[in-house]
Amino acid sequence: MQSHQAADMAIDASDMENSTKTTLNHKKWLKWASLGLVSLINGYATILMYARGEYAFALLTLVLTALGVYVFARKSTYAHRYIYPGVAGMILFIIFPLMYTIGLAFTNYSGSNQLSFDRAQSVLLQQTYQSGDSYKFSMYEQNGLYNIAIQEDGQWYVTDSLDLAQLPEQDILLSRSEAPQGDKAPLKVVISNRAALSAITLASADGTELKMSGLRNFAEIQPVYVLQEDGETLINQRENITLKPNWEIGNYQAVDDNGAFVGEPLSPGFIVNIGMDNFVRIFTDPGIQGPFFKIFVWTVLFSALTVVLTLAVGVVLAQIVSWEELKGRGVYRVLLILPYAVPAFISILIFKGLFNQSFGEINQVLEGLFGISPAWFTDPFLAKTMIVIVNTWLGYPYMMILAMGLLKAIPEDLYEASAMDGAGPIDNFMNITLPLLVKPMIPLLIASFAFNFNNFVLIQLLTNGAPDMIGTSVPAGHTDLLVSYTYRIAFEGAGGQDFGLAGAIATIIFLLVGGLSLLNMKFTKLESE
Known part of the structure; x- marks a missing residue:
């Protein structure tokens, strides 16, 4: 009888031990799954911040995530899990703002210099000017589609029928034609479709490109600045001026024949390190x-x-x-x-x-x-x-x-x-x-x-x-x-x-x-x- 009781107790103890091991395994898997998920999400956020040029915030996210995983993943540091929120808060709300502010003190970061070099360059390259004549245009509607028509010296130049909600990516060709067909669209239709019309580039048979320059006009539009092969130099086509980035002040500036910077710097500028200049000022x-x-x-x-x-x-x-x-x-x-x-x-x-x-x-x-x-x-x-x-x-x-x-x-x-x-x-x-x-x-x-x-x-x-x-x-x-x-x-x-x-x-x-x-x-x- 006693031997049977001992055997039952041994079986119960074995079952309890197996149950405990199973529970511990489940907790272990849950912990590692949670750490993996947090690391994956924060890693993705870090990559996004780095890709957008937010290097400081990317580094902050990486440090906090790595510190958290280090504390919760190791047995020797697991006891510090209770102080991790306090340490993370100190890093996030005290150390990081302090270091970020000190870092700004050594840059030219300001209202006119707050972009990266690439972003400032792209903003300049997007600037355009009217390089030729301006032409009045009209819109004619047929079956929900529109034709854009321009008249010059009594001759009509008309596009194919366009769906303004789904415009083609390439330039739209203007062809010589008789008087356009359909009903002339009123001004309110032009205004309601102004965003779509602004994205259109009309191309004539001789290669002239026209962009919308007003509610009733298309004109020959050219980019003000053209990027050269070195990836830095810009040519001002309107004034025939060569500009280069001035890395000391963080702005594009005109250069003379000797390569010296002259004239006023262009805005927007870009952020550069200027050392102790702010403290000297x-x-x-x-x-x-x-x-x-x-x-x-x-x-x-x-x-x-x-x-x-x-x-x-x-x-x-x-x-x-x-x-x-x-x-x-x-x-x-x-x-x-x-x-x-x-x-x-x-x-x-x-x-x-x-x-x-x-x-x-x-x-x-x-x-x-x-x-x-x-x-x-x-x-x-x-x-x-x-x-x-x-x-x-x-x-x-x-x-x-x-x-x-x-x-x-x-x-x-x-x-x-x-x-x-x-x-x-x-x-x-x-x-x-x-x-x-x-x-x-x-x-x-x-x-x-x-x-x-x-x-x-x-x-x-x-x-x-x-x-x-x-x-x-x-x-x-x-x-x-x-x-x-x-x-x-x-x-x-x-x-x-x-x-x-x-x-x-x-x-x-x-x-x-x-x-x-x-x-x-x-x-x-x-x-x-």
Whole structure:
């Protein structure tokens, strides 16, 4: 009996083991099938991006896919599958944009230079001009088909019947004929079929080619530029000028008999690497150098003033609302924290209305009391003062909350010992409260400085950089911070969007903010030690 039970148990164990192996095999096959499918889809996407010239995005897709397959396919790295999404997100949203921006800083990428060389060349080759006479044409309908007819010196030249929905790929021959047959089509028919007619090339018996040049005209059309055998040189047939690609500026340009570039560059241009030229422009071009250093100084001053004022206001208010003899402390705390609860963009837009020179409540009060109406948005100094005031209002609740928490951590024994020495409230604040508050807040103050260094939303919504500086090469305003200055160069340039120059300034901002982050880490380490 016992032997039968042992045999049954052995059989059950064998079945369970086989079942477990089967399950594991299924999971293994499912994992490899999923990895294969993901690799196939992303590989196809990578090939498409590479074929379209999007090399950076193709490389990004390849790196993320390869890293994912490496982590999930190997036993030794499978444990890292939980951190892969975080690493992939860091690569996708931090490292890649950073490297892409730095890469742009070394190119001439702009509104007029944003195509590859091949694409820019093809755009130029598609340009045409009227090289001969223009001829009026008419369309005649018969049984749903159309004949295009041109009359010259009393003689008709007519095409065969055409189905405008299915046009032949080759040129359409014009043949000498009697008066065309059918009903003459009205102008609205020509307009409705304009796209099809524009694609037609009419060829006469002597080889002249005609293209549509208006709603009622066909004309002799020739390409402006003809590509030569070297695959780079273009000949302007209209002006008989030789053009070659200028690889230093990324544009086609006319050349003289000695091969030197002359005249204005052609648009569109193409992207080329220009090395450190954008960085050199920042420090040598008077139209960029002057505004850049003014904006840099203002950015540092704005960030520092914001930190000092928000800290001062926050600490003083925290001290007041922590006073035990103050009645209704809870209500005051809630009211003082409210600016932190309201979305910043709403507060900024409200302040924009309050500071309005003509209708704002602030100017109405000042005019009623003192007879003055400050030009907050047109005077550079007043505009900067307004920005500091608004940002102090937005930032003091954060400092107040931090200070309220740190005040509770200060031992009461220190104040008692200070009172025994005859110290007053001001002495206690300056010698005990302030040092014990500021020291642990230094890393947070540095972080606040770095945040305000890139406070784009405040500038964009409140002043948009105004009032503008005069005589600059690129858009610049007296209240612009470096980040808003970069944005305006990239997207608001009157002479063309200069993404390369904007990338160079963004790289400098990254180095400055990165230095502040390292400084913050150093202070945090010293504080922990």
